[in-house]
Amino acid sequence: MANDGFIYGLDEFYFNGKKLGYISEDGLQPSGDEPATTAVRAAQARNAVVKNILTSPGTDRFNFNVIELKKENIVTVFGGTAVGDAYTAPRVKAALEGRAFIKCFSGHKIDIPKASLTSNLAGTINLAGVMQIACKLEIAVPDDELKGPFTIYDPDATIVDDPSESTG
Secondary structure (H helix, E strand, O other): OOOOOOOOOEEEEEEOOEEOOOEOOOOOEEEOOOOEEEEEEEOOEEEEEEEEEEEEOOOOEEEEEEOOOOHHHHHHHHOOEEEOOEEEOOOOOOOEEEEEEEEEOOOOEEEEEEEEEEEEEEEOOOOOOOEEEEEEEEEOOOOOOOOOOOEEEOOOOOOOOOHHHHOO
């Protein structure tokens, strides 16, 4: 598949090596906080900024809603336990931490070595909608100092430890 520069279509999403089920048609929505700067002005340059200092690098985040609420999908994004034919939520909500991996229809793959996942119940329970789990995936700096916070691979790139290859 040729890389035409367009990244589109959510094919599969993995968290901690586990493939999640269906995600709502809104897909993954990039969000986060924009970087912040402080403008430095000088008396000698009255009409111009002489330097911009980065005061906050901002954050990178994806928001999405899991709609296929099989027990194993709920455990992956919410924590808790699945035993037999029952799911039990954790007593205390906590952020889950791990690797996120996104496979796109365009052939691109996005590898996020370290992310924090928080979630809560959302959606509706009626004949016009489904219950969902609303998720926020905050991209973090990985523990490995040689890695960046995320890597976008071209279509047909070979990726070591690709969860989409190991689980089919």
